[in-house]
Amino acid sequence: MFRLRTNAGVSPRFFESSSGSGAVFYIDPMIETVAIVGTGLIGASFGLALKAAGFDGRILGVSSPPALKDALERGAIDEALPLVQAVTRADLIYLSQTIGRILETLRVIGPCLRPEALVTDAGSTKSRIVEQARRSIRGARFLGGHPMTGKEKRGAAEADAALFANRTWILTPASPADLDTPPARELLFWIRKTGAIPLAMTPEEHDRVVALTSHLPQLLSTALAATLATRLSAPEHLKAAGPGLADMTRLALSSYDLWGDILETNRAAVDSALAAAIEELQRLRAGLTSDEMRLAFETAAAFASRLRK
């Protein structure tokens, strides 16, 4: 089904079919050099995960000097380079910066990309990024991505080869065919090798879904912590808090430096999610001790159980 290609000096490897049919085929690796642009927690973890998964090509890093130092020390990248030099050499370009920086990088790297190169990213919203890539990446390919993972602490020092294991890794192809190009199949192979579970959806669907599953929970956690901050003044009041409040304020620890861009690039969907949650809270407040409250608890518990299956 797939042509076995061999080049001098490059041994053929096994690749699973990206169709999930379980078929395994030989193919020469096309991705021999990876450029990770933004070697923070996600970027450096991707480097470590690639190496742990058996990737034996070269990993270049592009980032700020302290982030590059940490990534080199952790062994997440082999070499630190300026953006243009890294992109010129890479078969796969992995943009793991903040959304604003990803949009900037997409604007400038077009002319430097190799014709066969694949650009992917880890941005938390996808519509604006995919649209920017459509305008800027010509003569190469772009496949948007969003690994659903993270940690409270940021930076390459926190990088972890297992960060993607058992996590969904969303891909947002502009068209379904974009998943079935040779470099996309090879990227899918490595994504699966990190232990992640790929899931494809359109950029618009991604943004609507994460507004509900990620951005709304963040804002509820932030609103809860901000509400309590002004109302629980005495230190002993905090001692009255059980483990439930710890769960509900963990997201509130997140930095606005990441969230400013997310809210900016997903305004409509976040606004709509917030409106729905406010409406639900107003309904609960109006029927604090009514049967509607019982129904809300039952609906909510069923959803929370379904989420855990």
Next chain:
Amino acid sequence: MFRLRTNAGVSPRFFESSSGSGAVFYIDPMIETVAIVGTGLIGASFGLALKAAGFDGRILGVSSPPALKDALERGAIDEALPLVQAVTRADLIYLSQTIGRILETLRVIGPCLRPEALVTDAGSTKSRIVEQARRSIRGARFLGGHPMTGKEKRGAAEADAALFANRTWILTPASPADLDTPPARELLFWIRKTGAIPLAMTPEEHDRVVALTSHLPQLLSTALAATLATRLSAPEHLKAAGPGLADMTRLALSSYDLWGDILETNRAAVDSALAAAIEELQRLRAGLTSDEMRLAFETAAAFASRLRK
């Protein structure tokens, strides 16, 4: 400072001073028989924790037949008895039922209590319970309590001697002197022995604080899960959820069977907490990408950090 009393057959034990001064004194144990009314998760865990802490008196259990069977099997109680017989024999009565049942039990046990007995409870709201105890418990003593602990799963089968370790155990004396009676000091000794950290406040202060630290987080979690339940229909949408949503919907698994009573007995404080959270969310929605949002993130992150210290 304290009289060393000895009775035949009862050896004196060491008790720490409840004042926290570190003083240790000899006293004869007054609490030799404990009745745990409601041998669910909290009640059975208290029995296990008492035994693990060295309590060598008798522990009686009052509950439904299946709950008693589980509690006996776990070794959380020594003997199962009907309410009146247990209460007649007990020096300490521990009411670990739902709030509605605690109010009912308080209404009926008054005439059966021994004059020296101390009644305490584990109800999640305190004003109504303390008020009911004031009316019903005459000739014996009541000291309201609320150990800030729990588990997702209920029942004696889930009981754990370490459930109270490092958790705050709130006590709500009607007056400060209620903490300094001989049986209250002995209860405090055992509370500390379970690893819990006692904290005293008035019933009204307790209810206002837990409306913010416990009831509001619960309703936010329920509202979030209920909002998502109707808007995320496709199973693959749930795969897009990261660990943050799991944190934020853990409380939503709670049963209304427990929460109906809590909301019913703390209406005013819960209404006020919900109003504050809705107002905060409306402010965030109005300024999604403004400097106010940055300020809310910073305030919230500072509070969440403080909570973790």
